Amino acid sequence: MDIQLKKRRSPISRKTITIIAIAAGVAIAAAIVVLQGGASAMRVERESLLIGDVTRGQFDDYVRILGKVQPLTSIQLSAEEGGIVDRIFVEEGTRVVKGQPIAQLRNSSLDLEILNAEANLAEKQNFLRNTQVTMEQDKLSNRTEKLQLDIDVRQKRRTFEQYKRLLDEDLISKEEYLKAQEDFQLASEKRKLVCERLRQDSIYRSIQISQLESDLQNMRLSLDLIRQRRDKLTVCASADGELGQMSLELGQTIASGQMIGRINVVNGHKMEADIDEHYIDRIATGLTGTMERGKSTYQVMVGKVYPDVRDSKFRIDMQFVGNVPANMRNGQTNYVNLRLGEPSTAIMIPRGSFFTTTGGNWIFVIGKDGKTAHRRSVKIGRQNPSFYEVIEGLQPGERVVIGGYDNFGDCTKLIIE
Structure with missing residues (x-):
């Protein structure tokens, strides 16, 4: 006759084991946080970082902008009377004199x-x-x-x-x-x-x-x-100059007052540029700058600042001071270094993409061991095409991460491998 044996219960239940495991995991995570000083860390490869040195030196206060050559005086050419284009007498780019017929319209x-x-x-x-x-x-x-x-x-x-x-x-x-x-x-x-x-x-x-x-x-x-x-159906040049921006076709319908081209008066050129609105309080008429073309350098001066801001940019006109480049054509582009102030001694860091992410409010500073980088609040002042001026938060000799911030997220510490 078989005898049924009773199963012995384990002194520790499964529920207790689960609770102990969770508590151990929390303790380990807390220990890691304590060891890391309470900061969220991220491991990164050194090759993926763009690192720059904090230096003290001469800060040149200027902005580099892309200028476009425009005629000094430009007159809009419009049809005073509407009609259909019947004849075209001259083509775009032709030198015209005042009163010269440009196009003939017909209006039944x-x-x-x-x-x-x-x-x-x-x-x-x-x-x-x-x-x-x-x-x-x-x-x-x-x-x-x-x-x-x-x-x-x-x-x-x-x-x-x-x-x-x-x-x-x-x-x-x-x-x-x-x-x-x-x-x-x-x-x-x-x-x-x-x-x-x-x-x-x-x-x-x-x-x-x-x-x-x-x-x-x-x-x-x-x-x-x-x-x-009826006489105004013959569109004539209103001044001596070069005909530009004309796009007429035979049979095209032109409305009264419609622009059909521009007459660029041949009395000189100017440079036109769009500047980021960040500089709107620092740009004023009378500022000077330089433009390099070939092996020569030419002086320019801001002659007009347009008040409207469009697409986060505002427009300025610059006139040449002294020598003017030869053989300039409308629409050509050249870089202009526009001086905003006198050179001065300042703490600087190289320009980088960090400014777009942080707004210049903080940056990762590499530790002395070169293996970690900690987030630090900074205050950025002026900027030029090469450097940012540091007002607070950094000292000469330190090294900072100036690029690659898109992948860092909200971490406050980098572990460099």
């Missing part, structure tokens, strides 16, 4: 407008002539009427005077005398009214004729202006 709507204006003018002229003829006829009729009334008044006066003498001699009745008197008074008053009407008609005719002549003159002026618009 404008031609129709001129025809309508001419027809309206002719109609107005005919209406004025007809009105003048009618008024002259009315004037003759009125004069005839006035003459008739003058005769009638004289006749009635003679009759009245005769009847008055006859009444004094008792040859006629008083009623006949009064009738003759009333007829004479009626004729006189009627003549006065007709004379007043003729005077008013004369004033009205003068005003009407004057208004018609004024309207006719305005129509002539309007027609002249429309004809001048």
Whole structure:
């Protein structure tokens, strides 16, 4: 007969073992953190680091910018009247003189407008002539009427005077005398009214004729202006210079006021450059700089600072001081070293990509053993194309990591292998 044996329980349960393992892991991690001074560390290869030395020396306060050659004076060439390009007389890059035809446009709507204006003018002229003829006829009729009334008044006066003498001699009745008197008074008053009407008609005719002549003159002026618009279909150069930025094609539709090119007046060149907005408070008119071309160095001076900032950049114009490079062409580019201040002694570090990541607020400083680098707060001042000026946080003789920060994340210590 088999005897069933009872299993003995382990003095330590599985749950207890799990808790002990977790506690041990936490203790080990805490020990590592303590040994590393509480910092998150990252192992990096020395070859992947870009290292620079902290030095004390002469800091040249300048900025290196890319300038573009532009004409000193440039005039926009626009079409004063819209139309379709019918002919092109000159090509881009050609030297032109003021008044020289550049392109010919055609505009059927404008031609129709001129025809309508001419027809309206002719109609107005005919209406004025007809009105003048009618008024002259009315004037003759009125004069005839006035003459008739003058005769009638004289006749009635003679009759009245005769009847008055006859009444004094008792040859006629008083009623006949009064009738003759009333007829004479009626004729006189009627003549006065007709004379007043003729005077008013004369004033009205003068005003009407004057208004018609004024309207006719305005129509002539309007027609002249429309004809001048047709003359403006020929686009001409507005100044002597070189024609540039012209992109016309036969059959192309050009709107009124549309730019069709530029005339670069041949009176010199300037340099135009876009600068990072970081320098906007330090750039002002009068700053000087140098431009190297070939084996020669040329002096430039800031002549204008544009107030607008676009795409984190602002624009300046620089003029040449003294000698001007020969054979310059619009659109050529050259680097210009623009001096922002006088040279001075300062603590410096080489430029690197660290500034983009840290904003110049901190940097990794390599320890004396060369095997670790710790994060340290710094304060960066001025900068030029080669160096950053260090105001606080670093001392000459130290070494810093100036590149490769994209892979460091939030770590505060580097272990260099």
